[in-house]
Amino acid sequence: xxxxxxxLAGATALGGTSLLPSLAHAKGIVTAATYPGSWEDAYxxxxxxxxxxxxxxxxxxxxxxxxxxxxxxxxxxxxxxFDAFVLDPGPRITGIExxxxxxxxxxxxxxxxxxxxxxxxxxxxxVGAQVVGIGYNPKKLxxxxxxxxxxxxxxxxxxxxxxxxxxxxxxxxxxIAKAFGGSETNVEPALVELKxxxxxxxxxxxxxxxxxxxxxxxxxxxxxxxxxxxxxxxRGVDIEFVKPASGxxxxxxxxxxxxxxxxxxxAYKYFDTVVSKAVGDALVQPPHNFIPVNKQVVLPPSLxxxxxxxxxxxxxxxxxxxxxxxxxxxxxxxxxxxx
Amino acid sequence: xxxxxxWQLTLPLALAFAAIFLAPLLMLVGVSFFSxxxxxxxxxxxxxxxxxxxxxxxxxxxxxxLGVKTVCATILxxxxxxxxxxxxxxxxxxxxIFVIVMPLLxxxxxxxxxxxxxxxxxxxxxxxxxxxxxxxxPLRLLQTELGLVISLTQIEMPLMLxxxxxxxxxxxxxxxxxxxALGASRWRTLFTVIVxxxxxxxxxxxxxxxxxxTTAFISQTVIGxxxxxxxxxxxxxxSLVVFNWPFAAVVSIALLISVLTVVSAxxxxxxxxxxYVHG
Amino acid sequence: MGRRxxxxxxxxxxxxxxxxxLALLIIVAPVVIVLSTSFTEGRSLKFPPTGFSLxxxxxxxxxxxxxxxxxxxxxxxEVAAWxxxxxxxxxxxxxxxxxxxxxxxxxxxxxxxxxxxVLPGLTFGLAALMYFTLIGFRPSxxxxxxGHMIVTVPFILRTTAASLSQLxxxxxxxxxxxxxxxLYTLRRVTLPLIAPGIFAGAFLAFMASIDNVPxxxxxxxxxxDMLPIRMWGMMESTLDPRIAAVSGVLxxxxxxxMLVMEWTxxxxxxxxx
Numbered sequence: 058x059x060x061x062x063x064x065l066a067g068a069t070a071l072g073g074t075s076l077l078p079s080l081a082h083a084k085g086i087v088t089a090a091t092y093p094g095s096w097e098d099a100y101x102x103x104x105x106x107x108x109x110x111x112x113x114x115x116x117x118x119x120x121x122x123x124x125x126x127x128x129x130x131x132x133x134x135x136x137x138x139f140d141a142f143v144l145d146p147g148p149r150i151t152g153i154e155x156x157x158x159x160x161x162x163x164x165x166x167x168x169x170x171x172x173x174x175x176x177x178x179x180x181x182x183x184v185g186a187q188v189v190g191i192g193y194n195p196k197k198l199x200x201x202x203x204x205x206x207x208x209x210x211x212x213x214x215x216x217x218x219x220x221x222x223x224x225x226x227x228x229x230x231x232x233i234a235k236a237f238g239g240s241e242t243n244v245e246p247a248l249v250e251l252k253x254x255x256x257x258x259x260x261x262x263x264x265x266x267x268x269x270x271x272x273x274x275x276x277x278x279x280x281x282x283x284x285x286x287x288x289x290x291x292r293g294v295d296i297e298f299v300k301p302a303s304g305x306x307x308x309x310x311x312x313x314x315x316x317x318x319x320x321x322x323x324a325y326k327y328f329d330t331v332v333s334k335a336v337g338d339a340l341v342q343p344p345h346n347f348i349p350v351n352k353q354v355v356l357p358p359s360l361x362x363x364x365x366x367x368x369x370x371x372x373x374x375x376x377x378x379x380x381x382x383x384x385x386x387x388x389x390x391x392x393x394x395x396x
Numbered sequence: 397x398x399x400x401x402x403w404q405l406t407l408p409l410a411l412a413f414a415a416i417f418l419a420p421l422l423m424l425v426g427v428s429f430f431s432x433x434x435x436x437x438x439x440x441x442x443x444x445x446x447x448x449x450x451x452x453x454x455x456x457x458x459x460x461x462l463g464v465k466t467v468c469a470t471i472l473x474x475x476x477x478x479x480x481x482x483x484x485x486x487x488x489x490x491x492x493i494f495v496i497v498m499p500l501l502x503x504x505x506x507x508x509x510x511x512x513x514x515x516x517x518x519x520x521x522x523x524x525x526x527x528x529x530x531x532x533x534p535l536r537l538l539q540t541e542l543g544l545v546i547s548l549t550q551i552e553m554p555l556m557l558x559x560x561x562x563x564x565x566x567x568x569x570x571x572x573x574x575x576x577a578l579g580a581s582r583w584r585t586l587f588t589v590i591v592x593x594x595x596x597x598x599x600x601x602x603x604x605x606x607x608x609x610t611t612a613f614i615s616q617t618v619i620g621x622x623x624x625x626x627x628x629x630x631x632x633x634x635s636l637v638v639f640n641w642p643f644a645a646v647v648s649i650a651l652l653i654s655v656l657t658v659v660s661a662x663x664x665x666x667x668x669x670x671x672y673v674h675g
Numbered sequence: 676m677g678r679r680x681x682x683x684x685x686x687x688x689x690x691x692x693x694x695x696x697l698a699l700l701i702i703v704a705p706v707v708i709v710l711s712t713s714f715t716e717g718r719s720l721k722f723p724p725t726g727f728s729l730x731x732x733x734x735x736x737x738x739x740x741x742x743x744x745x746x747x748x749x750x751x752x753e754v755a756a757w758x759x760x761x762x763x764x765x766x767x768x769x770x771x772x773x774x775x776x777x778x779x780x781x782x783x784x785x786x787x788x789x790x791x792x793v794l795p796g797l798t799f800g801l802a803a804l805m806y807f808t809l810i811g812f813r814p815s816x817x818x819x820x821x822g823h824m825i826v827t828v829p830f831i832l833r834t835t836a837a838s839l840s841q842l843x844x845x846x847x848x849x850x851x852x853x854x855x856x857x858l859y860t861l862r863r864v865t866l867p868l869i870a871p872g873i874f875a876g877a878f879l880a881f882m883a884s885i886d887n888v889p890x891x892x893x894x895x896x897x898x899x900d901m902l903p904i905r906m907w908g909m910m911e912s913t914l915d916p917r918i919a920a921v922s923g924v925l926x927x928x929x930x931x932x933m934l935v936m937e938w939t940x941x942x943x944x945x946x947x948x
Contacts, residue, residue: 093905093912094911096912119895119896122639127639129804132804138814221637249743262539262622265910266618268913272519275519285912289719293721403781404772408765416824416825417825421790421794421801454786473695473701477699499702505907510704550702555830558834559875562872581687584914609797613795635801636797644801651795660782
């Protein structure tokens, strides 16, 4: 039944469809990495049409987490598979140190005057903010007030924690450490306190699994991004966001041009579109729930801030100090949490 | 056709492997001999770091044990299912094959969700046991090794059963009848006739199950949780979170060598039993 | 048979039956859960599901809502088909070549061919990307096919080798001593006997390719979106019930395929008789 003829026939039939390249016909093209899921959906439905309309540039999106973007560009030394990065602060520092970005020319961003100060530097541009705090199920737990509550009853026995591999995990663990006398560079107290209550903790999870764990009641409280909470809530999951008493943490998501990018000029057009008022107005609405950086965008009441200047009152961390310590923290977390 | 020519049949695959697999693998080995994460300073620092840490040995041992436990669990429930398949009428056999391959049709992404539902604190198993009054407090199943092994058993079942069944279905049914006619009990027939004759399939299944369960990163971290630490988690952290590729390479090589050692031992056993069958 | 069932035979039936039932339960439970959640009326993946509706299947088939998923499905199917085709060709040839060699080189080669299964996918993905860019290739669908072929061919090799090892060597020799050419023997004697093994391996390889995350992650480009990577995004950020519907579609497709095969194979058998 497996003779050469049928195999060859099958092979030719399949081959016909695949080996022809399908090139786009727009004036220009830019390939941008984007986070999988809600980011990609939003960028495909809002940013891509806006970019096409304003500059006749086609946007090709490649869904990749920040760490995967860095890994791919590092591995492809000098021949990046995409033109533009989107990164959290930790991977951003890794990228700068690894020489993975082109120098950034802020003059090419026409919307620059509408951005708060400091949003553009020599390496890239901030395109959005993220707020980290506590997400909990109000039907099962009383409202927590601060980071310390996470480690005491009744919350601790319903707590789900994640490690230092994500930005929100890292900043939350730092804040927990601070509540117990630690600091931005000393997370030891958090690990000590977590270790004490470890048998009670409901889940020590892979960040990718947290929404599922929350939805199915394996854990009912965790630290997370406000955007994740908003999206899950809009999907009918019982979850509320709480700003801890000591303050919520904020960090910026930045975009960069990959070293050796084929379409650097179109990448600037893409960034300019992303930070434009029209795109910001659309992204701030459900189901996207982004926090844009353009000052002209009116923030909806669901966000814990009324204008972007309040961002300065949020806790921010210095990732150039955190990054060198992170590898050690990850190993420490492994050993402390391992049975 | 003479022996030499028969051996040449491996050449296409060997060439493909040399070009697409061996070369990257050698690069990986090369990378492991750099001391810094920028891959500029040659040295053995990463090897010393990994093998100088007692924690590493614990993780290697845990990973291999996970593979062994999964193989045992898969044989324990999978082999009887293969026996049932063997005795079933042809129409039922078709249905069984369909059921057996079903786990492969669930993407790993939803499969992990399903196991959260089954094993979770408010999950199906706990609800059932609670309502029957067998337990008064929910059992902790998710994020335990037991839960992980159960969930791995599901996805590994096709890997065990397909080779096993493809071998078993070629067994001469007369052999079993002869054994029964000679007065052997069904247990005796199983262990003296069926198991030895199905050995090639069983060994092939064990190899696939062992290799695949020890490297099943997503199941290990989502269902097992991060309290259970296996080598793939270390590799993931080192290569994608802290970008220390030399260290990730050392850990990968450790995983590769440990698993290949077990696999060759199994292979050797399989060859011996194969010889026994034909001998 | 006139012989009375002994206690041993009863216990055999009981033990084997119970364990097999347990196996079926373990296999089926997650499938039932996923399928039932795919019919939810709710807006997220949740068990037990609320209500019954086909809205997520409608959304999945709607080209305007799910264009990216369709593209990813096509890419994944194409990659899986090609990599399995090459895998079957190279893998079964290699299994034939190795089957009767008992020397050390053959054993080393066998272990070598198994090692992609053992090397973590993430490591191979990264190393392959480094290597391919070094020799001047840019990520493309063809590279993904090559990568998938490497990581899935061990399935084909292993199951084919298992079938071959129980093949009676005398059969081959007698066929050839009767004057049949090697190729004729292969086609008429060997292949029909090892076909179940090849099929089993090809199926495992095909599904492993469809579900492969790490190799695709590193070798894909913006245009070669793959299904499991898309599903990760849908699961992690939004618990999108369409990912359950994808499984529903896959299971239905496999069921239909089986019916069709049953029908055609049954037909050819009848024609031959």
